[in-house]
Each structure stands twice: as C-alpha cells, then as structure tokens.
Amino acid sequence: MTARTHRAYDRFMGETCTHLAEIKGDARPSADGCEDCLRIGGTWVHLRMCRTCGHVGCCDSSPAKHATAHFHGTGHPIVSSFEPGENWLWCYQDEAGFRLDGLEDFSHT
Secondary structure (H helix, E strand, C coil): CCEEECHHHCCCCCCCCCCHHHCCCCCCCCCCCCHHHHHHCCCCCCEEEECCCCCEEECCCCCCCHHHHHHHHHCCCEEEECCCCCCCEEECCCCEEEEECCCCCCCCC
C-alpha cells in the first residue's frame, strides 16, 4: 500500500502520516452507526471508522465526538470516513489527511 496526499488537504497539511503500520487490513466496522451513540441513544453528523480495530464513532461535528475520544482512549491514530462515496483517511497523531491505494473502503448503509 502506498500513501498519497489527499488533494483536499494539500493546502492545509504539510505533514505526512508516519503511522501506516497501525492500519490493520482485517479491521471491520463495529456497527452501522456510531457504536457509542447507539448505546446511549445519541445522534451523529458523520461517521469515522478506526483502521486499527474497526470502532465506528461520530465525527467532531457531532455532539459527542466519539471517534476522537476513541483515539484519545486507545491511541489508535488512523480513521477513515465511514460515509458513502468517501475514501479518505485521517491520522490524528500527525494531523494528516490522505488516501491509501489498495485499502478496502467501508461505509454505513
């Protein structure tokens, strides 16, 4: 797999992700919505999937920001969009957005 910078972030992110080894090819989505919001009856705006363990959490525009909370709680640095038609990744540690050739895309239904 090779990383290439996601065009949308070219102007904003000069850094590259140094945590590609944390991506697990066998990670599968833990839920079809934010796992934590579903458990507590919360709502979300957009979804992100942890590429280390598959945890699905809500984005930072959502009230609870569960995807970021998952990163802070576990140290798993990379998420991908879990939205239909989006195939970008974000590294919290390096604050870098990118695409990765050869990585399976997932999205909610």
